[in-house]
Each structure stands twice: as C-alpha cells, then as structure tokens.
Amino acid sequence: MGELVFVGLGLCDESDMSLRGVEVAREADRVFAEFYTSLMPGLSLQKLEKVVRKKIVPVSRRDMEEENGEEILKAAGKGKAVLLVPGDPLIATTHVDLRIRAERRGVKTSVVHGASIISAVIGLSGLQNYKFGRSVTIPFSEQGSPAETPYRVVEENRKLGLHTICFLDIRAEEKRYMTIKDGLQTMLALEKQKKKRVITTRTLAVGVARAGSTNSAIKADYVENLMNFEFGGPPHTLVFPGKLHFMEAEALVTLAKAPETIREAVK
Amino acid sequence: MGELVFVGLGLCDESDMSLRGVEVAREADRVFAEFYTSLMPGLSLQKLEKVVRKKIVPVSRRDMEEENGEEILKAAGKGKAVLLVPGDPLIATTHVDLRIRAERRGVKTSVVHGASIISAVIGLSGLQNYKFGRSVTIPFSEQGSPAETPYRVVEENRKLGLHTICFLDIRAEEKRYMTIKDGLQTMLALEKQKKKRVITTRTLAVGVARAGSTNSAIKADYVENLMNFEFGGPPHTLVFPGKLHFMEAEALVTLAKAPETIREAVK
Numbered sequence: 001m002g003e004l005v006f007v008g009l010g011l012c013d014e015s016d017m018s019l020r021g022v023e024v025a026r027e028a029d030r031v032f033a034e035f036y037t038s039l040m041p042g043l044s045l046q047k048l049e050k051v052v053r054k055k056i057v058p059v060s061r062r063d064m065e066e067e068n069g070e071e072i073l074k075a076a077g078k079g080k081a082v083l084l085v086p087g088d089p090l091i092a093t094t095h096v097d098l099r100i101r102a103e104r105r106g107v108k109t110s111v112v113h114g115a116s117i118i119s120a121v122i123g124l125s126g127l128q129n130y131k132f133g134r135s136v137t138i139p140f141s142e143q144g145s146p147a148e149t150p151y152r153v154v155e156e157n158r159k160l161g162l163h164t165i166c167f168l169d170i171r172a173e174e175k176r177y178m179t180i181k182d183g184l185q186t187m188l189a190l191e192k193q194k195k196k197r198v199i200t201t202r203t204l205a206v207g208v209a210r211a212g213s214t215n216s217a218i219k220a221d222y223v224e225n226l227m228n229f230e231f232g233g234p235p236h237t238l239v240f241p242g243k244l245h246f247m248e249a250e251a252l253v254t255l256a257k258a259p260e261t262i263r264e265a266v267k
Numbered sequence: 268m269g270e271l272v273f274v275g276l277g278l279c280d281e282s283d284m285s286l287r288g289v290e291v292a293r294e295a296d297r298v299f300a301e302f303y304t305s306l307m308p309g310l311s312l313q314k315l316e317k318v319v320r321k322k323i324v325p326v327s328r329r330d331m332e333e334e335n336g337e338e339i340l341k342a343a344g345k346g347k348a349v350l351l352v353p354g355d356p357l358i359a360t361t362h363v364d365l366r367i368r369a370e371r372r373g374v375k376t377s378v379v380h381g382a383s384i385i386s387a388v389i390g391l392s393g394l395q396n397y398k399f400g401r402s403v404t405i406p407f408s409e410q411g412s413p414a415e416t417p418y419r420v421v422e423e424n425r426k427l428g429l430h431t432i433c434f435l436d437i438r439a440e441e442k443r444y445m446t447i448k449d450g451l452q453t454m455l456a457l458e459k460q461k462k463k464r465v466i467t468t469r470t471l472a473v474g475v476a477r478a479g480s481t482n483s484a485i486k487a488d489y490v491e492n493l494m495n496f497e498f499g500g501p502p503h504t505l506v507f508p509g510k511l512h513f514m515e516a517e518a519l520v521t522l523a524k525a526p527e528t529i530r531e532a533v534k
Binding site for chain 1: 275278281284285286287290354356357358360363364371377378380381382383385389390391393395396397398399401402423429478479514517518521522
C-alpha cells in the first residue's frame with residue numbers, strides 16, 4: 001500500500017530541513033511542496049530541489065482546498081509521496097484534513113517534524129512557555145471593520161496574567177504579509193471602538209521579524225514606539241506579554257532591548 | 268569577540284538536526300550538549316559526535332544551574348561555541364538564563380531552531396492550534412501530595428473550552444520519566460481530594476508517546492481506558508481536550524483511534 005509523509009521545512013530556507021527530512025524526500029517516488037500557509041523568507045523551489053535531488057511539484061491553495069489534495073492522494077496511493085510543508089507540518093488545519101483523507105483511503109501516513117514559529121517566538125522572546133495563553137491570528141480586515149477575536153483573546157489572556165502570540169495574516173499567493181505596525185494599528189482601532197483599556201499606546205508589546213533566519217529581528221517596547229521601529233521584511237509576529245516575572249523582564253531588556261522602565265512593573 | 272550559538276536537536280535522534288545546525292556545529296571551536304531537560308529516545312553522544320565530526324562535551328544540570336554554565340561562557344568568550352539542546356533550544360528557562368549571561372558579557376548569541384514537543388504534540392493530536400490554552404507540567408510528587416497547578420490549569424482551560432498539553436516530569440539524570448498512566452493517576456487523585464468534576468474516569472484524554480520518532484504512538488480514549496493502554500517507552504505527553512469542533516473529533520477518531528462515541532459530544 002501507499003505512503004504519505006509530511007515533512008516540516010522549518011522557518012527560513014532549505015537548510016532548516018532535518019537530516020531525516022532530506023533523506024525521506026530523496027527516497028520518495030513523488031515530492032510535493034506547499035508554500036502558501038507560511039512564508040519562508042530564504043527559500044526557493046530551485047534550492048529545495050537541489051537539496052532533495054528531485055523535481056518538486058508545488059501545490060496551491062486551490063489544489064489543497066478545492067481539489068482536496070487529490071493529486072497528492074493519488075501519488076500516495078501508488079507509492080511513497082512526500083509533502084514538504086513550512087514550519088511543523090500539522091499546525092495548519094488543511095494538512096490535518098489531508099492526513100485524515102489519506103488514512104481513510106488506507107494510505108499509511110507519518111510526520112517528520114520541523115521547527116515551528118510557535119516555539120521559535122516563545123524562545124526568542126525569552127518569556128516563559130508556561131505563561132502563554134491561547135494564540136490567535138490578526139487577519140487583514142476586508143470591509144474596514146477588523147475582526148474582534150484577537151482583541152478578545154489578548155484581553156482574556158491578560159486577565160489571567162498570560163502572554164499572547166498574535167500571528168499576523170499571510171496571503172502568500174498575493175504576496176501580502178501583515179506587518180507588526182499593521183497589527184498594532186488594528187488592535188488600537190479596536191481599542192478605540194470598544195472604549196476599553198486593554199491595548200493602549202503605553203502597552204508593552206514584542207515584535208519578532210523573520211524568526212529562524214540569520215537576520216531575525218526582535219524588539220520589545222511600548223506600542224507607540226514599536227509602531228515606528230523598522231523591523232524589515234516579512235514574516236512578522238507580535239506578542240502581548242501578560243504579567244511579567246522578574247526574569248522575564250530581564251530577558252526582554254537584554255535580549256529584546258526593552259526600555260529599562262519595564263522593570264518597574266515587576267517590582 | 269566570542270560567539271555562542273544555541274542549536275536545537277529536535278525530538279528523537281541525531282538525524283533530527285537541521286542541515287544548518289550540523290554546519291554550525293562543524294564550524295565551532297567547542298561543542299557542548301545538554302541532555303537533562305528532555306529525553307531524545309534514539310540519541311547517543313557517540314552518534315551525535317559522528318554527525319558533528321567533533322568531540323562534544325556533555326553538560327549536566329549541576330554545570331548549568333550551580334556553575335551557571337561557566338565553562339560554556341568561557342569557551343564562547345574566546346571563540347565560537349555551540350550548545351546543542353533537545354527540542355527547540357530556548358524553551359527551557361535555564362538556556363534563556365545562559366543566553367542573558369552571555370549577552371551581558373558581550374558574547375554574540377544566536378539560535379538555530381529545532382522541532383519542539385509543543386508543535387509536535389499539537390500537530391499529532393489533530394486538534395487546532397488556536398484552541399490550546401496554557402500548557403503545564405505534571406511533576407513527580409515528592410511528599411505524596413501532588414501539586415495542584417496542573418489540575419487548576421486544566422480546569423481553567425476547560426472552562427474556556429480550550430485544550431491543555433500536560434508535559435510529564437522528566438528526571439533524565441535519574442532515568443525517571445513520568446508515564447501517561449502516572450499522569451492520569453495524579454490527576455484522578457487530585458479530583459478525589461478536591462471533590463470536583465473536572466477529570467473523571469469518563470473524561471476524554473489523548474496520550475502521545477515518543478513524538479517525532481519513527482515508532483511514536485498516539486491514542487485518544489476515556490481516562491479509564493487510557494490508563495490501561497500500552498504506550499511503550501518514554502517520553503510521554505498528555506492532552507486534555509476542551510470543547511471539540513466537528514473536525515477535531517474526526518481527527519481524534521481517525522488519527523488517534525478515539526472511540527466513535529466522542530462524536531456525540533460535538534452534536
């Protein structure tokens with residue numbers, strides 16, 4: 001019977017693949033790759049093909065969501081197919097769906113994990129893993145009124161003293177990537193609309209750009225200052241810290257160049 | 268000036284290192300490795316030295332916590348030092364502390380990310396990333412009365428409809444690894460003590476063993492059944508789902524062999 005292996009590509013370029021991932025792809029009968037759920041800033045299909053020593057078929061959102069990954073499933077029915085996916089492969093729901101469909105057809109599935117933006121951002125921030133509440137994505141607002149969910153999630157987490165990772169919307173096929181500044185503006189617009197005091201210009205936030213690349217950037221500051229910080233190219237991620245432990249404040253000051261005044265908040 | 272690079276080893280064995288991680292370690296003047304914060308079931312120092320083509324100095328909990336990683340910092344002050352760390356390297360607080368100390372001495376630090384148990388367990392469970400609340404560790408109880416934090420975290424998350432990852436205590440230096448059964452028993456003991464109805468024998472839970480290895484195991488079932496499931500060797504992780512979406516129930520049934528009856532809970 002056939003086989004489908006989901007291989008994580010990690011965060012930045014082809015050298016983030018694990019030795020096991022490279023080996024599995026080299027042995028496969030067919031190799032597919034999906035690039036629309038995330039942006040890996042240093043990656044190209046050509047470089048990936050060189051590492052994998054094989055022709056790679058790129059799959060689009062349409063292939064995955066309208067055609068239900070039928071081409072991949074057919075290849076996996078006949079032999080060993082590999083799907084290369086940015087980050088850790090089963091974080092995007094669309095790949096979990098594909099895995100379920102494959103298993104239901106009797107195709108054996110497995111996963112070679114890769115570095116994920118989730119643990120990368122937690123680690124780079126220096127904030128403690130156990131203090132992150134649920135995470136959320138700030139989407140591009142289509143009709144001018146931003147979705148309220150991210151605002152509510154940050155509010156809920158902060159009430160519990162917890163930190164929030166806000167992933168920023170990516171429309172890779174349109175080359176549209178939300179910036180940290182866009183994300184902050186969306187949150188401030190909601191604040192104004194709701195007349196609450198959850199995220200003000202004096203709220204501490206942390207911006208992370210190109211996590212996992214050799215030119216990643218991180219900066220912690222009050223929203224009003226962070227809006228004007230030059231983070232460079234995408235992808236960007238935003239963190240709203242909750243209640244800071246003494247050591248977390250030290251980490252933000254030393255590793256994310258937060259203003260010294262944030263130490264006062266933990267006294 | 269010197270340099271210290273934290274390189275993530277991923278989840279199972281030496282082949283989980285990324286191509287970039289291997290390259291960085293091969294170029295280093297000194298290579299250290301820490302194996303006490305996690306267990307990588309297929310790893311040995313010898314296999315790792317073969318991949319890295321260098322002598323690797325293992326560091327113990329004592330080196331890191333009592334000596335504050337002084338030997339690593341000294342090596343990083345003089346040249347390029349690499350610290351190999353299971354998973355994604357800055358998830359354990361002890362490595363964030365070391366990074367802060369290095370930066371304060373003027374040592375340049377950077378990170379090569381690796382696959383983390385956090386995203387691996389989320390992905391393998393098929394549950395949606397955005398619906399995980401804060402995570403928690405169930406510790407070995409020293410004086411017979413288990414710590415209450417994990418119980419409270421699961422309770423808090425479930426009130427909000429959120430899933431909880433419970434990491435299970437690891438004392439790698441004593442070769443003690445908490446099993447899924449131990450974790451469930453600890454939670455049931457707390458339930459009895461508190462006279463609440465948060466985690467009963469009929470609560471749905473998901474056990475994941477050896478995530479990221481080629482013989483990983485996953486099983487979703489009611490606590491009373493999961494207690495008797497044979498997961499095999501460590502490391503183990505436990506997930507308590509919150510409110511299930513229809514697609515999450517499908518994922519648990521198909522990918523984690525949950526009983527069909529769990530579908531009724533989402534109707």
